[in-house]
Amino acid sequence: FLINLLSTAAEQNSNGGYCDAGSKTCDNQLEVTHDYKLIFYDVNPPEGFNLRRDVYMRFAIMLAEAKKRGRSDWRLVLPPWYNLYHWRSAHSKSDPQPWSEFFDVESLKSFAQVLELNEVIDKAAKKPLQIDTLYVLQNFENPFENGVFEEKWQLTSECEYEGNYWGYNNIEAKEIVCVRFQGKISKLWELIYQHPSDRKVMFMHAEIPLHDNYGSKSYWDCRKSMKYSKPLIKTAKKFINKKLDCKSEQCSTYLAIHWRRRDFAYSRPNDVPSITGTVKQIRVAVDKNVPDVKKIFIATDADSSEIKELKSKLKEEGYNVYLYNPSESDLKEFKDGGVAIIDQIICSHAAYFIGTHDSTFSFRIQEEREILGFDSNTTFNRFCPDSGPCEKPSRWKVII
Numbered sequence: 001f002l003i004n005l006l007s008t009a010a011e012q013n014s015n016g017g018y019c020d021a022g023s024k025t026c027d028n029q030l031e032v033t034h035d036y037k038l039i040f041y042d043v044n045p046p047e048g049f050n051l052r053r054d055v056y057m058r059f060a061i062m063l064a065e066a067k068k069r070g071r072s073d074w075r076l077v078l079p080p081w082y083n084l085y086h087w088r089s090a091h092s093k094s095d096p097q098p099w100s101e102f103f104d105v106e107s108l109k110s111f112a113q114v115l116e117l118n119e120v121i122d123k124a125a126k127k128p129l130q131i132d133t134l135y136v137l138q139n140f141e142n143p144f145e146n147g148v149f150e151e152k153w154q155l156t157s158e159c160e161y162e163g164n165y166w167g168y169n170n171i172e173a174k175e176i177v178c179v180r181f182q183g184k185i186s187k188l189w190e191l192i193y194q195h196p197s198d199r200k201v202m203f204m205h206a207e208i209p210l211h212d213n214y215g216s217k218s219y220w221d222c223r224k225s226m227k228y229s230k231p232l233i234k235t236a237k238k239f240i241n242k243k244l245d246c247k248s249e250q251c252s253t254y255l256a257i258h259w260r261r262r263d264f265a266y267s268r269p270n271d272v273p274s275i276t277g278t279v280k281q282i283r284v285a286v287d288k289n290v291p292d293v294k295k296i297f298i299a300t301d302a303d304s305s306e307i308k309e310l311k312s313k314l315k316e317e318g319y320n321v322y323l324y325n326p327s328e329s330d331l332k333e334f335k336d337g338g339v340a341i342i343d344q345i346i347c348s349h350a351a352y353f354i355g356t357h358d359s360t361f362s363f364r365i366q367e368e369r370e371i372l373g374f375d376s377n378t379t380f381n382r383f384c385p386d387s388g389p390c391e392k393p394s395r396w397k398v399i400i
């Protein structure tokens, strides 16, 4: 019963299907000598890029930890980036984008055994790839039944299931299993081993299982392996060098903000300041922490009228204001996802950073700054609402 995926692959290639190990486009193909099994996953459609990065880490760590315990027969298939809710430019509404457009995939592979979906199946393959069991995860109605949060799962007869495999029409599931789940991600092995002969399993709503150990050494090892792709780094560095006058890793020339607006501002009005409040908080932060700084870099998803107002108020305060506005060709090449990462890289190198409370976009910048060795006081700062309580950001310090 053990199907060697490569023999299946070679067979399918003759039908215009998978590429095989010997073909030119597949130099990096699956290792011939291994009988490996595949874990696919996907995340709730409205979730953004940086939350999805965190979900990836949970799975990558789950596999890396299993490998340490001698279970090295599983590979994680990276779900392509496809029509994300927050991506608005026409260029981004295109084909599914592989992880290599954003990350250095060789570096990801140095941490966990991962494969791009296009290394497993060609989008044009005629013969479908069959997932043995597709688990559709869902939350328990009451996570604190009897007053305690207990790790558990339970099969259930009903679930919502969209069946959209990133625009691939040639992926299908043999069996769909609906499961209520709460707890750490390693508990998914219990589900996987319910069907010991499965060779391809998939989890929908993979954002539901939690990290085994958030902030642990494995967490940081995984996070460090998530290096950005070289063209994105090069473009960000060029901007930092030319516009923000900095050639080093830790710049002293600018303060950066991540000013999250749009759905975030509507859904969490008690966490974000007004435009005037934003300017006041920047002024206080500069005066107290980096009094020589005159340049402010803004990373934001705000609409143009809000940006215009913020820029003009900051200029009135005597600051020079910078945003990374991609040229048409850069936008075509990097698309919304790449532009957002360039914004994050620029924020990561700033003398001082102020983020948005509870935004995973800001969290990823904070992590990058920890990896770069900045003093944590320059990193874990947030915008407060104009009035009302303002909880301090948690400090997740890098573990070497």
Ligand code: GFB
Pocket (backbone or CB within 6 Å): 046, 047, 048, 049, 050, 051, 052, 086, 087, 258, 259, 260, 263, 264, 267, 299, 300, 301, 336, 337, 339, 340, 341, 343, 358, 359, 360, 361, 362
């Ligand atoms: O990354 P993300 O999960 O962060 O989603 P949050 C926000 C998306 O908005 C990013 C865009 O991936 C970008 O596409 N975006 C936000 C930005 N800020 C910037 C910016 O400064 N520059 C650029 N270029 N793009 C959560 C979402 O977002 O917010 C949830 O994951 C939900 O689905 C919640 O929408 C309200 O953690 O900030």
